[in-house]
Ligand SMILES: Nc1ncnc2c1ncn2[C@@H]1O[C@H](COP(=O)(O)OP(=O)(O)OP(=O)(O)O)[C@@H](O)[C@H]1O
């Protein structure tokens with residue numbers, strides 16, 4: 001399974017979609033947004049808030065991109081080929097989930113590093129640690145949603161569904177523009193999205209408070225929903241693979 | 242009694258209204274090279290899919306070396322090349338094969354696999370930048386790299402040119418020489434004839450013939466005895482061995498199961514004029530076998 005993860009990571013870093021959505025786009029957007037001072041508050045606070053938003057945005061891009069890969073693998077007959085090796089199906093799924101989890105690391109790292117090096121963001125060590133940890137672990141529900149779509153839908157449809165989910169959740173969740181500027185009805189929706197809860201955990205830490213219980217509960221709720229979706233889609237795909 | 246490498250017992254598989262495989266039984270002893278020969282849609286790929294545990298049969302039993310196919314694959318006892326697909330973009334041949342090899346307990350060394358699949362020197366090429374024939378060889382290499390005892394190949398030479406096909410079979414003989422069991426499907430009749438110890442002809446999900454290629458030719462009795470004859474020729478149809486009579490111009494073509502007896506009878510009747518005896522080739526046998534039930 002280690003070999004499988006290695007191979008999948010190699011493929012990920014050579015994937016143009018991953019480089020664009022997972023790394024280049026969040027870093028560039030971060031530089032633009034933070035330097036236009038579109039975020040509320042003073043410039044330094046704005047740079048921190050936007051840094052978290054864009055790191056979350058990039059991590060989501062990586063997580064969904066990984067899910068789309070499954071649909072491509074299925075269309076290419078790669079999943080069937082794997083079934084003809086001694087690897088057990090459970091090892092393949094686990095490997096793919098781990099690839100997704102590891103694959104978001106460069107996205108998070110790229111944006112946080114840009115924050116430190118370009119925008120001179122300063123936070124305490126425990127804040128950095130918590131933010132990295134929360135941004136990282138918090139991608140699991142999105143990885144599962146992406147994988148579920150990858151198993152449930154065919155090649156291109158899965159890719160489009162995942163890009164739509166990725167952009168939709170990023171925008172409605174307030175990763176691009178803070179929800180403070182949303183009309184009331186949209187803000188009400190935003191507060192229930194997994195992407196908003198996900199980023200809120202790290203926004204809280206960055207502003208020096210403990211993550212809110214509400215965000216934790218909502219994100220865990222979505223974790224269950226997306227986990228069930230991925231499980232259902234995987235079982236269904238297994239019957240036709 | 243030694244356990245068969247492949248054992249299919251009365252397996253059946255339907256896709257909706259289509260009976261892809263219909264009560265097929267096949268046992269392959271260790272070390273045999275068997276060709277699965279049949280026209281498009283005969284059920285070859287479905288049979289292979291069930292044998293490998295990829296497609297669950299509706300009924301019947303499947304086993305590889307006496308155990309459940311999925312389990313056999315997990316133990317590295319079988320390697321296979323499906324009819325299509327299995328290649329992924331953004332990796333090199335070396336990376337791909339090294340990964341596959343790593344999933345087996347005792348794989349072949351990479352250089353040996355590359356040599357068998359005629360890919361030496363190509364190993365650092367990206368898999369998505371290969372020609373159709375090269376891609377086919379990579380897929381073949383994936384089936385071999387684990388050094389399995391049973392190798393199953395679904396139309397292994399479909400994308401290869403004549404030269405590559407010959408080299409491919411030279412490589413295969415190296416393997417069969419080491420006691421591997423090989424099951425391959427093909428439309429190329431000469432290929433089944435030349436490469437297999439045994440030919441299993443399937444059509445509409447049934448085994449319609451099973452034997453050496455010589456035996457199959459005999460079963461369908463396709464030796465043709467032709468003579469020039471004029472006038473009343475119907476009596477020629479009653480000669481020993483003759484199963485069918487066909488008149489084309491002044492030539493009479495007799496299909497015979499026992500050409501020796503037929504020629505003898507013709508001679509006794511003094512009817513030998515411009516005698517021609519054409520032995521069946523497997524292609525005719527195949528067409529005859531698979532067309533039989535259509536009428
Ligand atoms: N997944 C499927 N869904 C529906 N029908 C199928 C499916 N797979 C095979 N069939 C049908 O089952 C029959 C046997 O198909 P199969 O692929 O086994 O034939 P084959 O002998 O391999 O043919 P070919 O030489 O063209 O590869 C065909 O009529 C085919 O249309």
Ligand SMILES: [Mg+2]
Pocket residue numbers: 285286287324395
């Ligand atoms: Mg086929």
